[in-house]
Amino acid sequence: MKASEQRELLRRMLLHRQIDTRAFQLNRQGRIPFALGGEGHEAAQAGASLAFMRGQDVLVPYYRDLGLALGIGLPVIDVFTSLFAKKADTSGGRQFPSHFSNKALGLVSISSIIAAHVAHAVGFGLAMQYRKERGRAVLCSFGDGATSQGEWHEALNFAAVMQAPVVFFCQNNGWAISVPQSKQMRINDIADRAIGYGMPGSTVDGFDPIAVYDAVHAALERARNGGGPSLIEAKCYRFLPHTSDDDDRTYRQPEEVETQRTRDPLPTFERQLIEKQIYSTDEIALLKAELYEHIDQALEEAAALENPSADSLTTNVYAGTEKAWL
């Protein structure tokens, strides 16, 4: 991989990590009611987002995909308007944080209903296929827990039958809130589910952004060229509690988290880039400071914006102003 791309991967990972850190700070300070972090998912999301072709592909993400959303071009300010639930938020302050909508970027609006979005991704893919838009594909992301849902299985089967241009991207962090993978399924590799649908499946190290990029890039390329769907499992870990409302000490040992932390993809990838002489320690420090500054500005800018008006409660229910009684 080109040095410039490797630098870009690190930049995306750092941006993701720093924003998460700020969001949890804001929550502890009582400035926002809720935060949802992706620490441990940065490499997987940076790698996958680098494989996404802007202006061509579509991303149907899940709620933990801040890094993916940023990676395909979501402006940082939109993250903070979402955290502060401002009027300018992409949902107008309706949705939880990290449920973005940006049609122009190909970033699809989702609900918080686990796996409900997976069939939508197939619909987007089939629409591309129907319009004969070769060179485009859909990236659909979800967690390990989502693969227990019937909707997930229906969507993968449908995609395979129709050879829809969709890459199903599972970020397996081993946990669905408090339930470990072993209580969700009898298999170790979620990629093994692919064979049941007749599509290729592969498992990659989700802490290695280059490995993830390679896998997602190959799968997207295949989909873009009429080769059909595939399933990629990126094994990672969730360092933070499920959300700011969760206390993970009730269901997992702190030692487990500490052990996983020793493999934290961020310092690891920084070290690798320094070893490869792609970046110097000073350059990385400078990059971090720049990102911090950028985030800080966006945060304060968003905080100063207006809140949604109560009037907006009733807008965008229908295209018109239909009430139940006419």
Place this chain on the structure above:
Amino acid sequence: MNVNNVEAVRATLHDALTRDERIVILGEDVGARGNVFLITKDFLQEFGPQRIVDTPLSESAIIGVAVGMAMDGLRPIAEIQFADFIFPAFNQIVGEAAKTRYRSNGDYTCPLVIRTPYGGGVRGALSHSISIEALFYHVPGLKIVAPAFPADVRGLLNAAIADPDPILFLEHKKTYRLARTDIADEAYTIPIGQADIKRSGTDLTVVSYGYFVHLALEAAAKLSSEDISVEVIDLRSIRPMDKTTILQSLSKTHRLLIIHEDHAFGGIGAEIAAMVASEALFELDAPIRRLCGPDVPAMGYAHALEDAYMISSEQMATAMREMVQF
């Protein structure tokens, strides 16, 4: 054209497919079989498998995929083979389709038509007989229509296809081949949310929809020989519902009988009764009465059980008489 309801649906779908490239039909057995009621007969040959999509047996995915297609600019018309099978897709309809516009603040929309045959009296037993409207009409963001005459079927299906929001299009199976009428060849529309006075009268207002409008008209015709003048309103649309027509009629008749096949408790009639009680209580010369499907889980298969469930035109006539004599 001279058509029954099946042919009205078929002709209208055919025109729409011819007119608008964005329209695709998807569902179980809609292709080679041409739908179990032959509504899409020969469409596959004419429009091809990209537009007439035989899907896997997968209701949740049928609607989920259609939602994705609709969000991406197609105009999918999804079919649920029988309304009784719609519940696997409940989440996609209520949780996703109905909320797409709202949750993305208008960035994404979901112009989706879901067609499904419903209703009893066809020896359909427990799982080919039910009415589903009450389970969906609670949901803002959805529209529901249930036309029962060929001219209304054509006009409302055209309106549904043109509508920018998700619509549940209910086709009563018992009306499919009930009557033939001459209807216009043009692709005219009937506004969603507009009731139709199928028979005017002065002594009593009957509000109904679906197959029971046909029976109520029979009963009303019978009563005219007894000098009882019954006005029969066919709602045609269930959400939004036409308040004006109902209230105007009551200001003339001062008596309201609501008839529907779906259960009484929490049903469409309850909402109408509540509306009338709060907006026109002092117009009423008799208590509002509801003649509805019984409070049992399902329709039986045996003739006797099915008859006991359905309401005959004789029973309707009796209720009408009683109300006028109150």
